[in-house]
Amino acid sequence: MRATAVSFLPLVASLAWMLGACGDRPTPRDEPALNLEELLGGPPPEGFERALEPRELAFPADHGPHPGFATEWWYFTGVLASGNRTFGYELTFFRKALEPEPRPRESAWAASQLYLAHFALSDVDAGRFRAYERSSRAALDLAGARAEPFRVWVESWSAEGAAGGTFPLRLRAAREEDSIDLVLEPLKPPVLHGERGLSRKGAAPGNASYYYSIPRLTTSGEVRSAGERFAVEGLSWMDREWGTSALEPGTVGWDWFGLRLDDGRELMLVRLRREDAGADPASSGTLVEADGASRALAHGDFVVEPLGTWTSPHSGARYPSRWRIRVPGEGIVLEIEPLLEDQELRLSVRYWEGAVRAAGSARGMPLEAEGYAELTGY
Numbered sequence: 320m321r322a323t324a325v326s327f328l329p330l331v332a333s334l335a336w337m338l339g340a341c342g343d344r345p346t347p348r349d350e351p352a353l354n355l356e357e358l359l360g361g362p363p364p365e366g367f368e369r370a371l372e373p374r375e376l377a378f379p380a381d382h383g384p385h386p387g388f389a390t391e392w393w394y395f396t397g398v399l400a401s402g403n404r405t406f407g408y409e410l411t412f413f414r415k416a417l418e419p420e421p422r423p424r425e426s427a428w429a430a431s432q433l434y435l436a437h438f439a440l441s442d443v444d445a446g447r448f449r450a451y452e453r454s455s456r457a458a459l460d461l462a463g464a465r466a467e468p469f470r471v472w473v474e475s476w477s478a479e480g481a482a483g484g485t486f487p488l489r490l491r492a493a494r495e496e497d498s499i500d501l502v503l504e505p506l507k508p509p510v511l512h513g514e515r516g517l518s519r520k521g522a523a524p525g526n527a528s529y530y531y532s533i534p535r536l537t538t539s540g541e542v543r544s545a546g547e548r549f550a551v552e553g554l555s556w557m558d559r560e561w562g563t564s565a566l567e568p569g570t571v572g573w574d575w576f577g578l579r580l581d582d583g584r585e586l587m588l589v590r591l592r593r594e595d596a597g598a599d600p601a602s603s604g605t606l607v608e609a610d611g612a613s614r615a616l617a618h619g620d621f622v623v624e625p626l627g628t629w630t631s632p633h634s635g636a637r638y639p640s641r642w643r644i645r646v647p648g649e650g651i652v653l654e655i656e657p658l659l660e661d662q663e664l665r666l667s668v669r670y671w672e673g674a675v676r677a678a679g680s681a682r683g684m685p686l687e688a689e690g691y692a693e694l695t696g697y
Contacts, residue, residue: 368387395556413436414434443674452667475492475493498542500541501540502538503537538554556579556690573695577692587607598618622645623644
């Protein structure tokens with residue numbers, strides 16, 4: 320997501336949908352992508368609710384949609400194995416409201432909510448990455464979201480709770496020779512980011528989202544890559560955000576990391592990147608303990624240092640491709656590398672989101688991690 324997640328990406332993607340047609344989008348997409356700063360600059364849309372202060376999040380209700388806010392997303396990413404074969408996947412659903420209050424409409428095709436989904440599959444050992452896009456309107460059951468029983472869908476791509484609840488959660492998406500059919504079960508309760516779930520993205524009031532994650536979900540099922548089927552198992556990360564906000568002047572993108580540490584902890588970091596390549600003071604993170612307790616990290620609590628770059632042969636964009644992350648207060652030092660360099664989604668909006676691994680130490684003890692990273696604005 321996610322993408323990748325944890326970002327303003329879904330607003331970009333949904334606005335991109337509004338400029339195009341419904342249905343599937345091919346991959347790769349090599350015409351010029353929509354510009355992030357143009358889409359997200361300026362004031363946020365009027366009339367919608369804003370994330371102004373902390374509120375009590377309640378489940379399962381908050382797994383479902385929040386139509387009073389302009390934008391919302393459900394992000395799923397994971398690293399899976401089939402024997403010695405490794406896969407990464409992303410399945411993301413975005414909701415965009417066209418107006419604050421729905422109006423009576425004569426046509427059954429009319430809708431005030433638009434949905435878009437991204438599906439990406441990294442076949443690490445084959446050196447193969449594919450990404451797909453699908454979009455539709457919330458009409459005639461083409462797309463939508465609900466809390467109980469949980470379901471979010473864009474046509475045949477879906478995340479759906481079983482047995483009338485939320486979990487176990489089944490993810491399904493298929494396009495061309497690639498598909499996933501996975502079942503997810505949480506090992507930890509939802510983690511609230513920022514101030515009890517209020518995640519600020521800038522200094523202006525309301526430039527924030529309500530944001531929580533379920534960072535460790537057991538995952539099993541089937542992956543189909545290039546027409547070949549694999550029984551897989553591993554771990555996934557679920558990200559949820561909703562809000563009505565815009566990039567603040569001078570902010571050009573973000574680097575997001577969601578890492579599962581092999582000592583049972585999780586680390587989420589988002590580095591909001593400014594024009595001078597420095598980090599915005601609203602950059603933040605969360606460290607989740609093995610027992611599910613969490614601690615918010617402020618801008619000064621961590622450092623993200625790029626160690627290398629990769630230039631996309633498709634778009635010409637130059638992305639960081641290795642990083643050193645330090646969380647001094649926890650004694651954490653990790654060097655992160657992508658499982659594949661080319662995990663660039665070339666869809667309505669281009670961004671890099673892919674599976675990563677890390678190795679380092681925590682207070683002098685060896686530490687390894689795996690997860691996902693999302694890079695935008697490059």
